[in-house]
Amino acid sequence: MAHVESAHLVELALSNATTTDADAEALRHIETCTRCRDELRSLTRLVTAARTAQLVDLPTTPPDRVWQRISRDVSGAPDTPRPPAPAPDTRRRVLLALLALAAAAGIAVAHRYLHERAELVQRGVVR
Ligand SMILES: [Zn+2]
Numbered sequence: 001m002a003h004v005e006s007a008h009l010v011e012l013a014l015s016n017a018t019t020t021d022a023d024a025e026a027l028r029h030i031e032t033c034t035r036c037r038d039e040l041r042s043l044t045r046l047v048t049a050a051r052t053a054q055l056v057d058l059p060t061t062p063p064d065r066v067w068q069r070i071s072r073d074v075s076g077a078p079d080t081p082r083p084p085a086p087a088p089d090t091r092r093r094v095l096l097a098l099l100a101l102a103a104a105a106g107i108a109v110a111h112r113y114l115h116e117r118a119e120l121v122q123r124g125v126v127r
Contacts, residue, residue, distance in 0.1 A: 001029045004036045006108035013043035013104070039111060043104050050100030053093065062095060070098050 004012075004026045012023060012030075030036045120126040 001025065003033065004029055006112050009040050009043055009108060010105055012040055013047045039108060043108060046100050046104040050097040053096040067095055070095065
């Protein structure tokens with residue numbers, strides 16, 4: 001099996017959904033692949049950090065427009081109204097989790113890119 005896609009590793013790190021056959025296959029690969037196991041471990045740490053983050057962990061409170069932008073991007077709708085007033089701490093936790101997920105996804109993609117580039121350099125395909 002090829003390495004597990006970064007997006008799938010993010011899903012596994014979130015472990016929100018019920019396990020599918022694809023998840024089981026990915027987990028079998030991860031058991032034997034150091035690269036995927038390290039990537040999943042890093043993502044799991046990020047998700048855990050995001051879920052346990054507190055408001056005091058932020059240097060400043062993000063402005064409302066940041067929440068609105070993230071909400072709009074995640075929902076895919078151009079003018080999605082804000083969710084009905086959650087408690088401020090819940091909203092901030094969700095924001096922190098989303099920021100951490102965006103960072104995790106970015107790190108996973110960058111990590112995969114650098115690794116694949118190193119393999120191409122090693123094979124002499126790219127200098
Ligand atoms: Zn792998």
